[in-house]
Amino acid sequence: MPELPEVEVVRRGLESGVVGSRITGVDVFEARSIRRQVGGRAEFVAGATGRSVTGARRRGKFLWLVLDDRDALVAHLGMSGQILIRPADAEPDRHLRVVAGLSDGRQLRFCDQRTFGGLFVSRDGAKLPPEIAHIARDPLDPELDDDQVVTAVRRRRTGVKRALLDQRLISGIGNIYADEALWRARLHYARPTDTMRRSEVHRLLEAVRAVMAEALEAGGTSFDALYVDVNGNGGYFERALTVYGREGEPCPRCGTPIRRRPFMNRSSYTCPRCQPRPRRPHW
DNA sequence: GCTTGCGCCTGAATGC
DNA sequence: TGCATTCAGGCGCAAG
Structure with missing residues (x-):
């Protein structure tokens, strides 16, 4: 069950692994995994495709990839979510819900057995996605008062x-x-x-x-x-x-x-x- | 406005 | 052996 330290480990992995890459395409295999997306599947795909990843940030258990210094691809792992970086020809993972192809031939894979987690694209969410503005700062945040x-x-x-x-x-x-x-x-x-x-x-x-x-x-x-x-x-x-x-x-x-x-x-x-x-x- | 409880979901473990 | 039940829990939302 991913809690904050685990999510931070994932964030660091994304920061070193995908910042600088471009998302070339997105496939959604499970609609529940993007249920928080305003505008549904079409908006999710349009919002993520062709974007360059310029950062990886986190607040509490939410993490997000900054897209072109402006928008955000937000993820919550829920109870069982995983974000994996795989070569495009790697074996299929169990409970694969969403795949994002990267410009260098690798893939970002969102896997989630219980589908409590999910992804969505937040417009102008680079600094802090408005959808999660109610989430307080966390104990690892130096600005926590x-x-x-x-x-x-x-x-x-x-x-x-x-x-x-x-x-x-x-x-x-x-x-x-x-x-x-x-x-x-x-x-x-x-x-x-x-x-x-x-x-x-x-x-x-x-x-x-x-x-x-x-x-x-x-x-x-x-x-x-x-x-x-x-x-x-x-x-x-x-x-x-x-x-x-x-x-x-x-x-x-x-x-x-x-x-x-x-x-x-x-x-x-x-x-x-x-x-x-x-x-x-x-x- | 603040606090509490529910439903979502799958699969491993347990009970009969 | 096989089927049914229990348990795990973060989050958003509705109800009190």
Whole structure:
């Protein structure tokens, strides 16, 4: 499941791999993969064909190729998306949804098993596509204002994990990294945000950054074949995950068995001792 | 305006 | 063995 570090790995691969290339043609094999395109398939094909790639940018889990310094080919990997750079005569990939031919004979291939991800062309979206302007800056963005995030989080009337997952407050944090960061900061996921001290929220942001920096160093998290870089190689961070997916295993800090609890139709993993439940939890 | 819950989707794992 | 069910979760949108 690609989260922010994985998306950044893909962005870097695109930056070194396709900036300077021209898109010579586009084939869409699955309409759902371009469902966010205003104007549909015709607009998508017309918007991407013949354009030169002049940059590769990212905000949170959205990434985009800059087209002729003006427009943007925006991608979201969703749950299972991959962007691969392949020779045109390479074996067909599974779940291939969209192909862009490049001027040097290679192809950009968008593969996506569950089709939660997708592509669209954004007019005048080079700097920040207007369709994703509501997505907040992410923890790896040097322009993220921590003080502002801390204020916004504490103003919320919700639980701290819900706040972490809200892409309008801070982006790029998914279920896995939320659990890892909360464990590091010794915070329970149901801690009401309006009872948190500023220092606690700052500590949490630092924990988020630390987890993501380590993941990035390892090349992104991979639990199965669903996440790969642009060359199709998986990451190796899964060995470093401390609590996520480790129900019943001892907490590395205190030895107490890690607990799994249902949360927002998914799961939260916590150490019941290091992350005690607040007196008045906000689920 | 803010917060919450649902539906989208496939395939691996699990249950009977 | 084979079929049915469960689970994974980011995002946009509707409802409260």
